[in-house]
Amino acid sequence: MDTLDNLKQLWLQDSLETNTNETLNKETMEKIIKPQIKKEQNYIKEYLLAFAVWQILVYAALSHFMVRYWADRQFVLCCAIGILSFIPYSIIFHRHANCVKLRALKNPDAPLAGLQTDLSSQIKQVSSYFTFKKRFDYIGIPVISFVMMAIIMKVSPVPHTITAGAITFGITLAIMARTTYVQNKNNFELPLAKLRLILADLTDTGS
C-alpha cells in the first residue's frame, strides 16, 4: 500500500516537529504529577476507608447484639455464625486491598511487563478475587440474610411467627441478592469482559 507509505513520510515529518516543539521543565512536571499523586492517593484512601467502615459496621453490630441479647442463646449463635462467616471474606478482602495498595504505591514498574503480561496479570488478579467472592456469595448471602432476619425479628416489632420470619428472610435475601448481582456486574463482570476482549485482540494471531 504505497499511499500509506507516503502518509508515513508525512507522519514522520510531523513527529519530528512535535518532538522539538515542546519542552517540559520541573515546574510543569510538578503541575502534572502532584494532582495525579493526589488523585491516586484519594482513590486508595476511599477504597480502604469503605472497606474498613463496612467491616467495622458488620462486626460491631453483630458483637453489640451478642452482648445485648446474651441470655438468648439461639440469637447469640446466629450472630456468632454471622461473624464467623464474615472472617474469611475479611481476610481475602484485606489481601486484595493490600495488593491494590502495593500496585498503586509501591510497584512503579507495573506497566513495564509488556501489554499481554500486564493484562493477563490484571485479569488473573481480578478474576481470582471474583471467583472467591462468587463462592462466598452463594453461602454468605443466605447466611447473612438469615442473621439479618434474626436481628430484625429481635429488635423490631415484627410478630414472632414463622410466616413473618419467612417474609422478612425473603425480602432480605432478595435485596441482598439484587445488590450483589448489580455490584458483581458493574465491578467485576463488565471490567473483566473489557479486559478479556482486549487480551483476545492481543492474542489473536491476525490470520
Added chain:
Amino acid sequence: MQENIEDQFLKDLNHNIGIVHRVCRVYVKDGDERQDMYQEIIYQLWKSYPSFKNNSKFSTWMYRVAVNTAINHVRKSTRAIKEEPLPENIDKMIFAEDEGPPGEKLQMLYAVIGQLSPVDKAIILLYLDDNSYDQIAGITGFTKSNVSVRLVRIKKQLEKKLKNER
C-alpha cells in the same frame, strides 16, 4: 525521584515527547479527555522511570508505558466510545498526491485510525512511527510474524474503511 535522575528523565522525555502526543491523539478524540490521558501517561512514565534499565531504548520503553496506559485509560473511561462517521471525501483528501495541506491529510489519517480497535491502533501507531517489526513485537508482546500478519490486516482494514466512504 532523585534530582539527577529527574534531570535525566526530563531530558529523555523532552526528546521523545511527541510519542505521548501521538498516543493520546490516536486513542482519544475529545480535547479534555486527551489532556487527562496526557497527564496520566506523563505520571506513569515519571513513576516508572527509576526502574527503567537501559536494556532497551528509552523510546521503546516509553511506547510500552504510554500504550499500556492509553489502553487502560480507554478501558476505565466512563464516556461511551462511539464510532464516528468519517468526513466526506476522506479518500480524496488522503490519497490525492498534490491536493490538500499535509496537516489536513494527517488529520484524516488520525480519523481513520480512530476507528480501529485499541490494539490495532497501537500497532499502526508503532508502524507509522517507523519502529521495526522487532521493536513492535517487543512493545506489544506479539511475535514478529504476528506483527507482520496483523499489519497487513490493519492496512487492508484502513483501505477498506476509506473505500467504503467513496
